[in-house]
Amino acid sequence: MALLEIRDLHAKVGEREILKGIDLTVAAGEVHAIMGPNGSGKSTLAQVLSGRELYQVTGGQVTYDGKDLLALPPEDRAREGVFLAFQYPVEIPGVSNMYFLKAALNTIRKHRNLPELDAMDFLGLIRQRMTAMNMDETLLNRPVNAGFSGGEKKRNEIFQMAVLEPRLAILDETDSGLDIDALKLVAAGVNAMRSAERAMIVVTHYQRLLSEIVPDYVHVLADGRIVKSGGKELALELEEGGYAVLGIQEEAEAVGQR
Amino acid sequence: MTAAAEQIGNWLELFTGHAARHEGAEPWLEKLRENAFARFAEQGFPTTRDEEWRFTNVAPIARTGFRHWHADRLIVTPFAVEELSEEECERHLGRYAAIEQNAFAALNAAFLCTTTAIKVPRGVFTEPIEITYEAGADVTGDPNETAPVAMHPRTLIVVAPGAQCTIVETYKGAGKYFANAVTEIVAGDGAVIDHYKVQLESREAFHVATMQVAVGRSASFTTHNFSLGGALVRNDIGVTLAEGSDATVNGLYLVNGTEHVDNHTVIDHAKPHGTSHELYKGILDGHSIAVFNGRILVRKDAQKTDSKQTNKNLVLSDDAVIDTKPELQIFADDVRCTHGATIGQLDAESLFYMQSRGIGKAQARSLLTQAFAQDIVDRIKVPELRVRLEEVLSERLHEHANY
Ligand SMILES: Nc1ncnc2c1ncn2[C@@H]1O[C@H](COP(=O)(O)OP(=O)(O)OP(=O)(O)O)[C@@H](O)[C@H]1O
Ligand SMILES: [Mg+2]
Numbered sequence: 186m187a188l189l190e191i192r193d194l195h196a197k198v199g200e201r202e203i204l205k206g207i208d209l210t211v212a213a214g215e216v217h218a219i220m221g222p223n224g225s226g227k228s229t230l231a232q233v234l235s236g237r238e239l240y241q242v243t244g245g246q247v248t249y250d251g252k253d254l255l256a257l258p259p260e261d262r263a264r265e266g267v268f269l270a271f272q273y274p275v276e277i278p279g280v281s282n283m284y285f286l287k288a289a290l291n292t293i294r295k296h297r298n299l300p301e302l303d304a305m306d307f308l309g310l311i312r313q314r315m316t317a318m319n320m321d322e323t324l325l326n327r328p329v330n331a332g333f334s335g336g337e338k339k340r341n342e343i344f345q346m347a348v349l350e351p352r353l354a355i356l357d358e359t360d361s362g363l364d365i366d367a368l369k370l371v372a373a374g375v376n377a378m379r380s381a382e383r384a385m386i387v388v389t390h391y392q393r394l395l396s397e398i399v400p401d402y403v404h405v406l407a408d409g410r411i412v413k414s415g416g417k418e419l420a421l422e423l424e425e426g427g428y429a430v431l432g433i434q435e436e437a438e439a440v441g442q443r
Numbered sequence: 444m445t446a447a448a449e450q451i452g453n454w455l456e457l458f459t460g461h462a463a464r465h466e467g468a469e470p471w472l473e474k475l476r477e478n479a480f481a482r483f484a485e486q487g488f489p490t491t492r493d494e495e496w497r498f499t500n501v502a503p504i505a506r507t508g509f510r511h512w513h514a515d516r517l518i519v520t521p522f523a524v525e526e527l528s529e530e531e532c533e534r535h536l537g538r539y540a541a542i543e544q545n546a547f548a549a550l551n552a553a554f555l556c557t558t559t560a561i562k563v564p565r566g567v568f569t570e571p572i573e574i575t576y577e578a579g580a581d582v583t584g585d586p587n588e589t590a591p592v593a594m595h596p597r598t599l600i601v602v603a604p605g606a607q608c609t610i611v612e613t614y615k616g617a618g619k620y621f622a623n624a625v626t627e628i629v630a631g632d633g634a635v636i637d638h639y640k641v642q643l644e645s646r647e648a649f650h651v652a653t654m655q656v657a658v659g660r661s662a663s664f665t666t667h668n669f670s671l672g673g674a675l676v677r678n679d680i681g682v683t684l685a686e687g688s689d690a691t692v693n694g695l696y697l698v699n700g701t702e703h704v705d706n707h708t709v710i711d712h713a714k715p716h717g718t719s720h721e722l723y724k725g726i727l728d729g730h731s732i733a734v735f736n737g738r739i740l741v742r743k744d745a746q747k748t749d750s751k752q753t754n755k756n757l758v759l760s761d762d763a764v765i766d767t768k769p770e771l772q773i774f775a776d777d778v779r780c781t782h783g784a785t786i787g788q789l790d791a792e793s794l795f796y797m798q799s800r801g802i803g804k805a806q807a808r809s810l811l812t813q814a815f816a817q818d819i820v821d822r823i824k825v826p827e828l829r830v831r832l833e834e835v836l837s838e839r840l841h842e843h844a845n846y
Contacts, residue, residue, distance in 0.1 A: 258804070259799050260799075263799055263800055275792050292802060296801070
């Protein structure tokens, strides 16, 4: 059975429908890339899967590991192994990164019937993960994401993923804002976590990430629907011809951004 | 003393008993008490018709028939700190906290008994002067006495020119009682004072406190006021600045249930080149009410004044009410004064971010709330006090989260 099954998912914010019937099946061990023009609903899909209340699900089902995912509050989804690396990580002044991560890890471990880590073991674990992500240790004592550079925020997301060891990781444009070296580092971090038990959904605009993290499937999301799915070569086609090859009008802002 | 007689309840009776017990005291002290009681009787307790008390109704205090009692006092001071002499007491006591417009300060002076009157000599004292006033639930030991007690702790601290010291005042207790405190602090020229008031009264207590500080030339006075308990709490803080002196007036209040806390501050820039910074933060939950009124007075002489005031409130429930009002009264023309107030809720995005990492909603709320308060707590320079307050806060905020 697939780890994640999305069936005809509809969601709106306010009166505006953003997801207009998404179907997607992701099995453990697979990496799926989601591409698509700006404003097509990629982040909305990611946030709906993580349980952001701002988005109202108006139809469809999501089954995760045999459970009705949409019935769970966000914290329970995380405890069950869903992880979202945010496109825009949130700054939380006054809460230290270290404290935050320890609280997160220990609630998740408790949920998995693992003993809580004591301060020493915790520090050992995060040091090791930080080194892998080439992150400055002083970031640990700073408030969560506060004053981090764009690239530091993105690395912090992947670092958190490496510590929390999710079963379904959703990476929303983790490559944006990273310099070339950081991109390689992050990709290596992600690749190191690929395993037969773990699935990943990688949202990106660029082939250059997908040549590092090679996906099993590529999907194109446009106007709230998946309009095309294929193998990794689909991303290459898009890189060359743009979304126009699929007959999709890109929004003006998308063109402006390139 | 008739005008407001109906508003003073059984206080005349209490005062007569009190005066009788203290017969034979120094004449100046007796005169001070008599005069203070007369001022109190003239004014009576304030009502919400008084502009200064518009949002705080003290009827629950006025209506209660109290017994008079003294607070249990614990004082720990560095070795060199001494008691003020009789003569010095006479010179300073009641000179700063005016009683003409403040019925509570008048009442405190009328019932003077638990008095801390000390002087800090020139020198640098890193060990804090710690003064704790505690109300016991059963102070008389008489089981037939069920009326709640009223006590009037009084603190007078005269700091020598150039001296540096830290003062921590703590108020606490159990059950229902009324603590009516007055603190007067005199900072000599060039003195540096770091003052904290930690108000940990019981949830049923009434706490009214007046603090008046006279800051000398080029002296620096910092105070942090923590209001963490009490059914009805009112703080009146007044700081008068001399030439080139500096005041930092910060505070944190935490209210829940039906608690009510009112902070009134007046920073009086009387002379040129003074600076003042004020930051008050409040966390409101349940059906609580908080009032913040910060007046900055810049007198005609006080050119080159630099003053900044901020009040930030975090409102955790739909039923809590905050009234915040800055009052700038500026009579000099070459000054820089800014003020701002905010009222907000917990940030939904931050909450979601934490939940998306597995942190439960209640814990996420309490972490974010604590983060809001942390900013003030981090400014505490006495490490033991900082730790103690962090503990109390995390306890209280946990109660909030589970409210
Ligand atoms: N909170 C919101 N309020 C109003 N509109 C919203 C909100 N969130 C998303 N939208 C709208 O929904 C649409 C989809 O947004 P979404 O962020 O999912 O796009 P995206 O595919 O991730 O785009 P990008 O590639 O730019 O990140 C956009 O038009 C956006 O403006
Ligand atoms: Mg997006």
